Amino acid sequence: MSSTAQSLPIEISSLCKAYGPIKALDDVSLNIAAGEFLTLLGPSGSGKTTLLMALAGFVRPDGGSIRFGDQEMIATPPHKRGLGMVFQSYALFPFMTVAENVAYPLKIRGVSKSDQKTRVERVLDTVELGGYGDRRITQLSGGQRQRVALARAMVFEPRIILMDEPLSALDKKLREHMQIELKALHQKLDATVVYVTHDQREALTMSDRIAVVNHGRIEQIDTPERLYRQPHSFFVADFIGESISLPVTVANDTAQLGGRVLKSDLAIAPGSGGHRLVIRPELLEVMSGPVPENANDFSGRVNDIIYQGDSVLVIVEHKSVGMINVRVPANRAGQTGLPSKGEQIGLALHPEDTIIVPEQVS
Amino acid sequence: MEQVGQRKIDGLWLTVVGIAVLFFLILPTLIVIPMSFSGASFLEFPPTSFSFRWYAAYFTSPEWMSATKTSLIAAVMTTAIATPLGSLCAYGLHCSAPRIRNIAQIFVIMPIVVPVILIAVGVFSLYAKLGLNYTLTGIVIAHTALALPFVIVTVMSGLQNYDFDQELAARSLGASRAYALWTITVPQVKFSIQTGAFLAFITSLDEVVISMLVSGGDNATITRRMFNSLRDQLDPTIAAISTCLIFVSISALVIISIFNRNQKNKDQL
Numbered sequence A: 001m002s003s004t005a006q007s008l009p010i011e012i013s014s015l016c017k018a019y020g021p022i023k024a025l026d027d028v029s030l031n032i033a034a035g036e037f038l039t040l041l042g043p044s045g046s047g048k049t050t051l052l053m054a055l056a057g058f059v060r061p062d063g064g065s066i067r068f069g070d071q072e073m074i075a076t077p078p079h080k081r082g083l084g085m086v087f088q089s090y091a092l093f094p095f096m097t098v099a100e101n102v103a104y105p106l107k108i109r110g111v112s113k114s115d116q117k118t119r120v121e122r123v124l125d126t127v128e129l130g131g132y133g134d135r136r137i138t139q140l141s142g143g144q145r146q147r148v149a150l151a152r153a154m155v156f157e158p159r160i161i162l163m164d165e166p167l168s169a170l171d172k173k174l175r176e177h178m179q180i181e182l183k184a185l186h187q188k189l190d191a192t193v194v195y196v197t198h199d200q201r202e203a204l205t206m207s208d209r210i211a212v213v214n215h216g217r218i219e220q221i222d223t224p225e226r227l228y229r230q231p232h233s234f235f236v237a238d239f240i241g242e243s244i245s246l247p248v249t250v251a252n253d254t255a256q257l258g259g260r261v262l263k264s265d266l267a268i269a270p271g272s273g274g275h276r277l278v279i280r281p282e283l284l285e286v287m288s289g290p291v292p293e294n295a296n297d298f299s300g301r302v303n304d305i306i307y308q309g310d311s312v313l314v315i316v317e318h319k320s321v322g323m324i325n326v327r328v329p330a331n332r333a334g335q336t337g338l339p340s341k342g343e344q345i346g347l348a349l350h351p352e353d354t355i356i357v358p359e360q361v362s
Numbered sequence B: 001m002e003q004v005g006q007r008k009i010d011g012l013w014l015t016v017v018g019i020a021v022l023f024f025l026i027l028p029t030l031i032v033i034p035m036s037f038s039g040a041s042f043l044e045f046p047p048t049s050f051s052f053r054w055y056a057a058y059f060t061s062p063e064w065m066s067a068t069k070t071s072l073i074a075a076v077m078t079t080a081i082a083t084p085l086g087s088l089c090a091y092g093l094h095c096s097a098p099r100i101r102n103i104a105q106i107f108v109i110m111p112i113v114v115p116v117i118l119i120a121v122g123v124f125s126l127y128a129k130l131g132l133n134y135t136l137t138g139i140v141i142a143h144t145a146l147a148l149p150f151v152i153v154t155v156m157s158g159l160q161n162y163d164f165d166q167e168l169a170a171r172s173l174g175a176s177r178a179y180a181l182w183t184i185t186v187p188q189v190k191f192s193i194q195t196g197a198f199l200a201f202i203t204s205l206d207e208v209v210i211s212m213l214v215s216g217g218d219n220a221t222i223t224r225r226m227f228n229s230l231r232d233q234l235d236p237t238i239a240a241i242s243t244c245l246i247f248v249s250i251s252a253l254v255i256i257s258i259f260n261r262n263q264k265n266k267d268q269l
């Protein structure tokens, strides 16, 4: 899109919002870079929508500050914030055609009729709905409605776009397709995107950075990869990806599991309430020979083997810690041959994959 | 097989009872229509002769015409005030926290639950102090108070089926709250607002008890005059007026449903 507008950074500091005893936002501070795709990820009721609505101006925070660029927004009414917003329900106007829906923000801004027409057509082309302008909303499929909502939110070239679970009403296949498309679209647009989802896979796919929200607080904000490989807390480790966890004792920056020292390259994040070792099934290596000296040894006896299409899940019984899941890609399993039930196998957890997290962030 | 037969008998029963109930509901209303075309000078059923003389009596009587005018003006003004006021009130309640909404709803329903005669006595004593008895303003204010709950309840139920995110979306797209309300929300609860307006109109037009106390003189409503006339002599003019009132009410209802039908058709296109 041609663009006179430039994306804006967002600066949120010490934002608070309480609903009675519930702290929906508990002292949230967050800086979002201009042009960034930032996702708010968290379980139901964690405060994602509340934060987004505070950015949009529909929720009045009890305290704190929100800045777009260098402008304080906390007292600005929603219609003067210049945001594009996509709702979970799409919130399309059912008594208007597709083109009328998309033209609504232009009409308000006093854009001339002919300009409206060309801009509506252009943005409908961008979302691959060229020629759908005269349709009624009721005549569209879920995916098409989603695109109309998107077109309507970006037709006036907002510098910030907010989306609250925009894909959750679509089926899995369409959702995955739209994730890729949205990401590509973001690269074309010059806009900062704040995206809300409770689907960790969606967050990992789309985001430049992810802010993990829990109980109205931001537990960690990082790139998808760092979030996955170096979670700062048990909550983050548990919420993102698959894992099992084991309680460990930590003293002088070294962790011990059942009396054995765990070798880890990763820093142990500060926190309280004890620590846990997080083992992701895909990070364990099945060794054909003995487990190397520098790795953590989780060898055990194969209890079960479950074929899952793209991968094979091997369930290993370790004599002191119990069951451990190991994921082996299906093609590798095919090459090297799978262990058989009852067989004793070597399992290595390498120091760079040994994740030790506190129960709670401090 | 036996069960199917049993169900058929049950169905027949329901139909018979249903029709009987409808009959008893409508009959008293309908009986007045033939009586209004009677040629006799007293109310009789069935009528023995046919004439328009009671319609002529109604339309040529200055007292009846003045009362009709008062009633119509009061009904129109009540509708004009209660509809926007009640709609905004419903909107406000819809947007407020559930706890506030629940408490407010009790107050909103109050005028429907409290016996009208109590309201009438209260209004009369208050108006005596304010000098509003026997004035059109007084009638309109009292009728508006009676009509408001109907508007509020119908519009609130309309809002319940409306996806309120649409208004938020409009505001995020640059519309002020008032503009979003007017261009996005109102068109979608239009039918509820129309229904509320209709109920407000009928509430005012039909109202007797408050009108008995508060209206009078030049500003007597038609219901008050009818009531008095019934007490003095049983005059078939009443039947003619009733028929006209039925006609007005049914016309309003028909107009509303035609509006609604057109609206639905348009949405489905």
Ligand SMILES: Nc1ncnc2c1ncn2[C@@H]1O[C@H](COP(=O)(O)OP(=O)(O)OP(=O)(O)O)[C@@H](O)[C@H]1O
Binding pocket: A019, A022, A023, A024, A042, A043, A044, A045, A046, A047, A048, A049, A050, A051, A198
């Ligand atoms: N208007 C409100 N009144 C009272 N409590 C509210 C209100 N809005 C949100 N809350 C509470 O604030 C907390 C955060 O809600 P929020 O809607 O932000 O969660 P969320 O992360 O978006 O969850 P979800 O994934 O289910 O959409 C919840 O405990 C919720 O019950």
Ligand SMILES: [Mg+2]
Binding pocket: A048, A049, A050
């Ligand atoms: Mg939410």
